[in-house]
Amino acid sequence: MTALSALMRRDIRIALRVGGGALIGVLFFLTVTVLMPFAVGPDLALLTRLGPAILWLGALLASLLTLDRLFMADHEDGSLDLIVMSRTPLELACAAKALAHWLAAGLPLIVATPVLGLLLNLDGSATLAVALTLLAGTPALTFTGMIGAALAVTLHRGGLLLAVLVLPLSIPVLIFGVAASQAAIIGPLPFGTPFSILCALSLVSFVVGPFAAAASLRHGLD
Amino acid sequence: MMRLSGQNLRCVRGGREVFAGLGFAASSGEALAITGPNGSGKTSLLRVIAGLLVAAEGSIALDGGEAELTVAEQAHYLGHRDALKPALSVLENLSFWRDFLGGDSGDAVRCLASVGLDHATHLPAAYLSAGQRRRLSIARLLVVRRPVWLLDEPTSALDTKGQDLFVGLMRDHLAGGGIVIAATHTALGIDVREMRMGGAP
Amino acid sequence: MSLIDLANPTKFLALTARVLPWLAGATAILLLVGLYQSAMAPDDYQQGATVKIMFIHVPNAWLSMFVWGIMSIASLGTLVWRHPLADVAAKSAAPIGAAFTFLALVTGSLWGRPMWGTYWEWDARLTSVLILFLMYLGLIALWHAVEDPSRAARAAAVLTLVGAINIPIIKFSVDWWNTLHQPASVIRMGGPTLDNAFLIPLLVMAIAFSLLFITLHLAAMRNEILRRRVRSLQMMQANQRAA
Numbered sequence: 001m002t003a004l005s006a007l008m009r010r011d012i013r014i015a016l017r018v019g020g021g022a023l024i025g026v027l028f029f030l031t032v033t034v035l036m037p038f039a040v041g042p043d044l045a046l047l048t049r050l051g052p053a054i055l056w057l058g059a060l061l062a063s064l065l066t067l068d069r070l071f072m073a074d075h076e077d078g079s080l081d082l083i084v085m086s087r088t089p090l091e092l093a094c095a096a097k098a099l100a101h102w103l104a105a106g107l108p109l110i111v112a113t114p115v116l117g118l119l120l121n122l123d124g125s126a127t128l129a130v131a132l133t134l135l136a137g138t139p140a141l142t143f144t145g146m147i148g149a150a151l152a153v154t155l156h157r158g159g160l161l162l163a164v165l166v167l168p169l170s171i172p173v174l175i176f177g178v179a180a181s182q183a184a185i186i187g188p189l190p191f192g193t194p195f196s197i198l199c200a201l202s203l204v205s206f207v208v209g210p211f212a213a214a215a216s217l218r219h220g221l222d
Numbered sequence: 223m224m225r226l227s228g229q230n231l232r233c234v235r236g237g238r239e240v241f242a243g244l245g246f247a248a249s250s251g252e253a254l255a256i257t258g259p260n261g262s263g264k265t266s267l268l269r270v271i272a273g274l275l276v277a278a279e280g281s282i283a284l285d286g287g288e289a290e291l292t293v294a295e296q297a298h299y300l301g302h303r304d305a306l307k308p309a310l311s312v313l314e315n316l317s318f319w320r321d322f323l324g325g326d327s328g329d330a331v332r333c334l335a336s337v338g339l340d341h342a343t344h345l346p347a348a349y350l351s352a353g354q355r356r357r358l359s360i361a362r363l364l365v366v367r368r369p370v371w372l373l374d375e376p377t378s379a380l381d382t383k384g385q386d387l388f389v390g391l392m393r394d395h396l397a398g399g400g401i402v403i404a405a406t407h408t409a410l411g412i413d414v415r416e417m418r419m420g421g422a423p
Numbered sequence: 424m425s426l427i428d429l430a431n432p433t434k435f436l437a438l439t440a441r442v443l444p445w446l447a448g449a450t451a452i453l454l455l456v457g458l459y460q461s462a463m464a465p466d467d468y469q470q471g472a473t474v475k476i477m478f479i480h481v482p483n484a485w486l487s488m489f490v491w492g493i494m495s496i497a498s499l500g501t502l503v504w505r506h507p508l509a510d511v512a513a514k515s516a517a518p519i520g521a522a523f524t525f526l527a528l529v530t531g532s533l534w535g536r537p538m539w540g541t542y543w544e545w546d547a548r549l550t551s552v553l554i555l556f557l558m559y560l561g562l563i564a565l566w567h568a569v570e571d572p573s574r575a576a577r578a579a580a581v582l583t584l585v586g587a588i589n590i591p592i593i594k595f596s597v598d599w600w601n602t603l604h605q606p607a608s609v610i611r612m613g614g615p616t617l618d619n620a621f622l623i624p625l626l627v628m629a630i631a632f633s634l635l636f637i638t639l640h641l642a643a644m645r646n647e648i649l650r651r652r653v654r655s656l657q658m659m660q661a662n663q664r665a666a
Contacts, residue, residue, distance in 0.1 A: 003323070078305040082305050084294075155575070161561075165564075168561065175600045179599075204592070
């Protein structure tokens with residue numbers, strides 16, 4: 001347990017210290033959201049209708065792009081070798097790293113959502129609904145994207161290829177995340193149905209993500 | 223009394239056979255120096271022992287070690303890269319590895335003193351020179367006790383004073399019943415058994 | 424010849440050399456029979472002659488998922504048993520699976536055209552097949568992005584297995600999403616009340632296409648094994664020059 005909390009504390013500390021890693025994700029999220037009115041026009045009614053979808057797409061891209069270096073940085077300085085060799089099961093170490101990343105980079109996105117909701121003409125309850133779905137859904141994005149981050153180490157490359165590989169896997173999260181937000185805003189579906197499926201998706205990713213990432217990292221370090 | 227041995231090891235990387243039919247052994251208090259030209263597989267052999275590369279054939283065992291742990295879990299690996307985070311302070315770097323590696327661990331500040339870095343404990347690791355970074359990663363070997371040290375060119379970045387210091391630390395480790403396996407171009411300064419790789423068969 | 428012997432690439436090459444002509448012949452005959460029966464099948468009272476696209480579309484759609492299943496089994500072989508032939512099987516199945524998936528997409532779109540009045544409708548089944556197609560393309564891109572085949576094999580195996588877990592989830596999500604947005608536009612493809620006049624040709628075609636896959640897959644595996652031999656021979660040559 002000390003090993004995992006040490007790993008999480010280290011990763012969060014680095015994320016907060018180095019060039020505002022978390023802030024760049026939020027900045028990206030903000031920029032993508034600001035771009036949307038230029039693409040679809042500043043029609044407030046339309047923006048309200050598209051609001052949850054825009055926020056979800058922004059959060060999806062922001063969390064995937066910041067994940068790129070989750071394992072790569074540790075691989076480059078040799079830390080990953082020692083993490084693989086250690087007495088801590090690699091699956092747990094991967095999960096701890098992903099959780100730390102979510103706390104440092106995912107949570108700020110959710111904190112920023114109310115401000116962005118304002119720009120998209122979402123009212124208080126709608127913004128709250130979107131923030132709640134992001135809170136339940138972004139861990140799934142982080143834990144799915146972690147597989148891509150681990151593949152980046154095995155493949156010696158990141159960037160577009162990984163986005164292409166990982167994005168189709170996040171379609172279910174996107175579907176239920178947006179559906180739950182829409183259900184809360186315009187109905188007619190009860191909010192609970194898609195929301196509980198969204199939570200289930202997150203739980204599934206907590207299991208699949210670390211195992212897949214560890215399988216990719218173990219013996220993939222030559 | 224411990225004995226680390228490998229038998230009939232074969233390593234393939236990228237479709238190319240690096241070595242085959244290789245065996246080695248080292249007992250407590252013994253140092254094994256792996257020498258040979260570039261590309262002869264010194265680093266690959268260390269990484270196979272560390273469990274970071276999978277041998278295509280053969281087996282590695284640590285007799286007399288803890289039965290429920292793998293060889294890698296009872297070994298320190300000091301590679302070319304220092305495994306340091308420039309954003310963290312010297313002490314934070316070392317404390318992290320102490321907490322993460324776990325097991326039989328000592329006091330981080332005292333270990334920093336024994337590698338001559340106690341004046342810089344709260345400075346970011348980014349400010350260290352290459353030799354100081356090396357000393358800091360050597361401190362990792364001291365702060366957590368592991369019977370097997372796997373060293374890849376351990377003295378490369380060290381000056382004469384640093385090398386002397388490291389020789390002393392290796393002597394202490396061997397005297398305490400440890401095992402050292404080092405891939406090296408230069409003499410280590412301790413009594414070693416040499417194993418040459420990549421020579422004519 | 425036991426199953427263990429098959430795992431040896433050389434024995435695999437020898438055996439498949441003998442089996443492949445027979446397999447190809449059987450595939451050709453069955454395909455001809457299936458096509459003839461499909462052509463002779465009566466028109467549907469609702470869809471007219473377009474229903475015959477089904478005899479091509481359904482086997483392709485079935486194979487698009489079956490091939491991913493084959494690749495998943497091969498991926499387990501790569502990760503668990505580290506078997507070289509498993510890498511070969513997974514790698515050579517991907518382009519074939521992608522081709523079947525593409526055919527399923529095209530035939531599905533053509534079939535839907537008279538129904539929907541447009542070539543593409545975000546119909547649940549077609550959308551799922553489209554996502555599957557994207558995943559195939561990503562997997563092929565991954566295989567080609569890395570020079571070292573064993574490293575690529577591990578990464579591809581992880582991705583294939585994650586995909587295998589995800590495909591049912593994606594399918595479920597897309598179905599759910601579809602009923603949410605367009606409950607009226609789901610067309611019945613086939614359905615449980617399929618007449619024997621349709622069922623028998625469909626079954627023949629499904630078997631014929633499965634045989635086609637096996638034939639193509641074995642041939643592609645042979646090519647891949649030979650390609651790897653060429654690669655290692657070239658490497659040996661490079662090393663000799665250096666020595």
